[in-house]
Amino acid sequence: MAGRVPQDDDIPVTSRSPDASLTQDDSFLATSRAGLVYPWGDAGPVGGQTIAIAPGIRWARVPMPGSLGHVNTWLLDDHNDFAIVDTGLCLRLCSDGWKALMAEDLAGQQASRIICTHLHPDHIGLAGWLAKKYDAKIWMTRGEMLTARMLLGDMAEAVPDEVIMQWRSAGWSTEQVDQAKKAGWRRFQASVYPLPRGYVRMVDGDVLDMGQHQWRVVTGSGHSPEHACLWNEKQGVLVSGDQVLPRISSNVSVSVQEPDADPLGEWLDSIDKLLNVIPADVITCPAHGEPFKGLHVRLRALRDEHRMRLYNLAEAIADKPMRAVDSFSYLFNRTITDEHLGLATGEALAHLKRLEVEGRVRREMADDVCWYHPAT
Numbered sequence: 001m002a003g004r005v006p007q008d009d010d011i012p013v014t015s016r017s018p019d020a021s022l023t024q025d026d027s028f029l030a031t032s033r034a035g036l037v038y039p040w041g042d043a044g045p046v047g048g049q050t051i052a053i054a055p056g057i058r059w060a061r062v063p064m065p066g067s068l069g070h071v072n073t074w075l076l077d078d079h080n081d082f083a084i085v086d087t088g089l090c091l092r093l094c095s096d097g098w099k100a101l102m103a104e105d106l107a108g109q110q111a112s113r114i115i116c117t118h119l120h121p122d123h124i125g126l127a128g129w130l131a132k133k134y135d136a137k138i139w140m141t142r143g144e145m146l147t148a149r150m151l152l153g154d155m156a157e158a159v160p161d162e163v164i165m166q167w168r169s170a171g172w173s174t175e176q177v178d179q180a181k182k183a184g185w186r187r188f189q190a191s192v193y194p195l196p197r198g199y200v201r202m203v204d205g206d207v208l209d210m211g212q213h214q215w216r217v218v219t220g221s222g223h224s225p226e227h228a229c230l231w232n233e234k235q236g237v238l239v240s241g242d243q244v245l246p247r248i249s250s251n252v253s254v255s256v257q258e259p260d261a262d263p264l265g266e267w268l269d270s271i272d273k274l275l276n277v278i279p280a281d282v283i284t285c286p287a288h289g290e291p292f293k294g295l296h297v298r299l300r301a302l303r304d305e306h307r308m309r310l311y312n313l314a315e316a317i318a319d320k321p322m323r324a325v326d327s328f329s330y331l332f333n334r335t336i337t338d339e340h341l342g343l344a345t346g347e348a349l350a351h352l353k354r355l356e357v358e359g360r361v362r363r364e365m366a367d368d369v370c371w372y373h374p375a376t
C-alpha cells in the first residue's frame with residue numbers, strides 16, 4: 001500500500017464525538033444471561049497481553065472510553081502471520097493499546113489482513129491506521145464498506161433537517177430538539193481513520209483460507225447492514241462481532257439513512273439463521289464481554305426478549321395510541337434521559353416498525369407527529 005507510515009499525531013487524543021459512536025453497540029434492553037458458561041471467567045487480557053482461546057486463535061482487548069470500556073480484537077493465525085478482527089476507535093487511547101500489543105505479545109509478528117466485522121467506529125476506527133502500519137488490506141462485506149463510505153461522505157456541520165423531522169415525529173419536545181441541535185451533528189469521520197480506497201470484499205459463505213485454519217463468513221443484519229461473523233468449524237469457534245453479545249443486547253435501531261427499514265425483522269431473521277447454521281457447542285468470541293459457551297441459549301434469549309417486548313408494546317397500543325417516546329417505558333428497564341434520547345428513539349422505532357410490518361399497529365401523522373394505533 002502506498003503512502004507514509006501513520007504517525008501518533010494522526011490519532012486524536014480526545015474524541016470529537018463523545019457519545020453515540022462510542023455507545024451505539026450498547027442497547028437499553030434487559031438481557032438474560034442464564035445458561036451461559038465463561039471458560040475464561042469474567043476477566044480479559046490486559047495491556048499488551050493476549051490470551052489463547054484455541055491453537056492459533058488469540059484474544060486481546062483494545063481499551064475504549066465510555067460504558068463499554070473495551071472492544072475485543074481477535075488475532076487469527078494466517079499462514080505465518082496473523083489476521084486482525086476489529087480494531088477500536090480512531091483515538092489515542094486505542095492506538096496506544098495497539099502499540100502495547102505490538103511491543104509485547106505481537107512483537108516481531110506481521111498482520112496479514114485487517115478484518116472488520118462491521119462499520120461501527122469501535123470496529124473500523126483504526127482499520128486504516130493498522131492497514132498502513134502493517135501494509136495489509138482491509139477485508140469487509142460490501143454492505144458494511146459502502147455504508148461506511150456513505151457516512152464518511154456526510155460533511156454536514158449542523159444537524160440535517162430530516163433528522164430534526166424524525167425527532168419531532170417521534171414526539172420529542174421543542175426543548176429536547178433544541179438541546180440536541182445545540183449538541184451538533186456527530187460526524188462519523190471523527191472516529192474513523194481514513195480508509196484506503198480499495199478493500200477486499202467478503203461474501204456470506206466465503207471460506208477464508210488461513211493455512212491451518214479455515215474461517216467461513218456468516219453474515220447477519222439488523223445491528224448493521226451486512227455484519228460478518230467468522231466461523232471455524234474444525235475448531236468450534238465463532239468470532240461473532242456484535243451479532244451476538246453475551247452481556248448486553250446489541251442496539252437495533254431505525255436510522256435516518258433508512259427511515260422505513262425494518263431492522264428488527266432483519267435481526268430476528270439473523271438469529272434464526274445463526275441457530276440453523278452454527279452449532280450450539282461453539283465457543284463464541286464476541287466484540288464486547290468475554291468468550292462464552294451457550295450460543296443457542298443466548299440467541300433464543302435475545303429473540304424471546306424482543307418478542308416479549310413486542311407483545312407488551314402491542315398490548316399497550318391496543319389500550320391507547322402512542323408516539324415513539326411513549327413506548328420507552330414498555331421497552332426499556334431504565335429511565336431514558338435526554339443523553340440517550342436518540343438511541344432510545346432509534347430502538348423504539350425499530351420495535352414499532354416491526355409491529356407495523358406484522359400488521360399489529362398502524363401509523364397516523366398528526367401535526368408532524370407519528371402516532372401508532374391498533375391495526376384494527
Ligand SMILES: [Zn+2]
Nearest residue numbers: 024025120242
Ligand atoms: Zn456495532
